[in-house]
């Protein structure tokens with residue numbers, strides 16, 4: 001019921017106008033999104049890097065309707081990567097890309113268009129001296145996203161992929177993606193998924209996260225622990241020790257605006273701490289869909305407003 005209402009609202013221009021003008025929404029959005037313009041993103045990135053954190057930037061935009069829009073998103077990433085190179089930020093900042101934003105869902109040749117646009121972004125990242133991570137969306141896209149990742153990795157072996165611990169398939173995917181040099185971002189998963197493909201309760205998801213993390217930490221790749229959960233962070237540290245991992249062989253990741261003091265603590269201890277930093281004009285859809293995809297996210301965002309630790 002709540003999910004349907006939020007999804008309907010995410011597509012309504014009338015509701016959009018109201019929400020965009022509603023001051024409390026702005027307060028929340030400003031906390032989680034760097035701003036609408038490229039300059040806002042670069043400034044926020046610079047601020048984070050100055051505090052010893054690394055960054056992954058997401059140019060907001062999903063729901064791509066046509067090939068021109070998909071190409072426009074790839075171009076926006078190229079501009080971003082040029083800006084990171086020119087400002088000297090590329091050493092501390094990479095980009096995260098949703099394949100749906102570069103055409104994956106287009107009815108004709110969607111996967112091919114997404115692959116080519118993602119390839120453009122990877123080439124720009126290589127030129128800037130940084131990397132790209134492909135975000136993961138709902139489970140219907142997992143096979144397609146991993147297939148595109150495998151293809152891109154032939155030319156860009158540093159390409160990162162996201163695996164979602166709540167999916168029953170993920171432990172097996174971790175085994176495939178735990179090879180030498182493989183950058184894998186492990187998150188719990190943010191979408192509403194059916195029981196047939198995903199663990200449902202928090203406890204079950206947490207256990208699945210730890211099982212997946214054990215595989216990644218024991219492997220030869222580069223695990224990226226994307227969680228705000230103190231238990232997951234503690235367990236990640238222990239697993240790193242047990243597997244004899246050096247601090248530069250894995251990293252922690254959190255969303256911009258969530259647990260900033262914990263981010264600084266982890267960075268201050270000599271860990272790599274990367275902040276996921278979204279920016280762009282499409283924040284409304286991003287924000288509403290995040291709430292709709294998993295109603296628990298509503299609590300997640302509201303709690304973040306109340307707790308800064």
Ligand SMILES: Cc1cc2nc3c(=O)[nH]c(=O)nc-3n(C[C@H](O)[C@H](O)[C@H](O)COP(=O)(O)OP(=O)(O)OC[C@H]3O[C@@H](n4cnc5c(N)ncnc54)[C@H](O)[C@@H]3O)c2cc1C
Nearest residue numbers: 135136162187188189190226227228229253254255276304
């Ligand atoms: C860098 C990054 C990239 C991501 N990329 C993707 C992606 O590509 N695809 C995808 O599906 N999902 C992605 N996610 C979202 C992810 O799947 C989860 O929905 C989200 O991170 C919440 O899960 P959690 O691990 O933080 O723990 P939760 O189970 O939500 O929370 C566990 C505990 O963490 C602490 N905590 C959580 N939130 C807060 C808060 N706001 N303030 C204070 N404490 C808090 C609390 O102690 C809480 O009990 C990403 C997350 C991150 C951090």
